[in-house]
């Protein structure tokens with residue numbers, strides 16, 4: 284799990300090092316500047332933009348270190364009166380002590396027209412409180428129009444460190460030297476795209492900070508015992524598939540089987556039983572007669588037009604038609620339940636406005652999941668995972684728009700059930716399904732992707 288910190292969470296980590304451990308803040312700044320300098324191609328000229336706060340201080344430190352390396356360096360401030368205080372003022376003195384100048388211009392595009400090499404963006408970082416305006420905005424516009432490669436210090440100036448959305452104009456960086464820990468803007472789209480290639484520069488801070496938002500990494504799956512048999516990997520029961528929608532039942536069954544479930548029983552509407560059975564011979568396919576098999580480990584309901592949820596006390600995965608208007612709260616309060624809506628289904632389930640932006644999706648996911656035992660997977664580009672009586676939100680970074688195709692959600696729901704049947708706790712089962720589903724897509728071209736192709740990728744992908 285990669286923590287994505289808000290500015291406030293990062294300030295806590297910073298205070299702990301400076302006030303708690305007694306690390307001088309200039310030491311942190313020196314580490315930051317040295318780490319960032321190492322990301323610039325050797326020998327090239329460097330043009331450094333230094334803003335009013337400590338991001339500007341980092342930039343001045345980098346300018347000094349780059350000059351000591353023998354590079355050609357110029358330092359620019361958008362303001363004729365930068366008004367540096369504290370560490371940034373100290374860095375300005377050190378730079379001037381090397382004979383360095385600090386230049387400004389009211390026509391940044393003209394100044395940049397003769398620049399060669401790289402630009403270092405040290406205008407604004409963690410202290411950004413509002414959209415860019417005035418001189419800073421003029422410099423960022425000129426920089427984005429210049430076509431010059433940019434190394435952003437900590438974050439591209441103009442981004443809100445704690446948000447996914449870009450509040451106005453922001454630097455489009457080639458690379459970003461992110462100091463200590465990733466912030467929210469380094470993990471979530473669209474802000475993440477403005478960062479270019481991100482390198483986390485280690486500085487002497489706590490390595491395990493508290494973060495309410497975390498990015499999923501490849502899930503670690505429990506090892507399979509050498510003497511395992513099909514009963515060891517659980518029995519998934521899938522209530523899915525009706526006339527004209529038998530394919531959803533097939534794909535759900537494939538999802539559960541391809542992630543390694545031991546047994547899969549599909550209970551379809553009677554008229555589609557034979558066509559489902561013909562397409563997935565590995566599953567037991569029976570007509571729905573109102574009762575569940577006694578030995579089920581997990582029940583998946585919904586794909587292929589099934590909207591009635593049978594009485595059942597065990598682990599339950601609900602998708603598609605089973606996600607009925609206004610019933611979200613009920614399912615979030617049921618222990619052992621996972622719901623996997625896309626934003627439209629989510630809005631209907633919880634009678635909320637459809638969440639369009641990533642920051643809205645996060646806020647609404649938090650709103651419906653806080654303190655609730657049910658697990659929510661709010662699907663979309665960068666699916667949001669919440670609930671299971673845990674506070675933090677997880678974001679799935681894998682996948683691409685090719686997944687937005689019919690049947691992809693049915694496969695995913697089957698994968699959730701398949702992982703849960705093998706003993707993963709529900710939240711971990713949902714995380715594993717979301718991650719591997721997206722990772723399977725990442726191995727395939729975007730357009731024309733079939734959910735069956737994803738299923739075929741899974742065994743090899745799971746082997747690692």
Ligand SMILES: NC(=O)C1=CN([C@@H]2O[C@H](COP(=O)(O)OP(=O)(O)OC[C@H]3O[C@@H](n4cnc5c(N)ncnc54)[C@H](OP(=O)(O)O)[C@@H]3O)[C@@H](O)[C@H]2O)[C@H](O)CC1
Nearest residue numbers: 297311312336337338407408409410411412413414415437
């Ligand atoms: N976190 C760490 O452990 C370390 C951080 N380092 C670096 O420090 C910056 C954060 O420095 P800080 O001084 O807190 O903040 P900034 O440099 O981002 O800038 C704050 C000033 O900018 C003004 N501001 C805010 N928004 C705007 C805007 N849209 N336009 C113009 N000016 C803006 C703000 O003014 P106010 O009026 O809001 O008070 C501040 O004056 C971090 O990002 C790292 O680069 C360390 O060097 C390493 C350790």
Ligand SMILES: [K+]
Nearest residue numbers: 404407438440
């Ligand atoms: K910056």
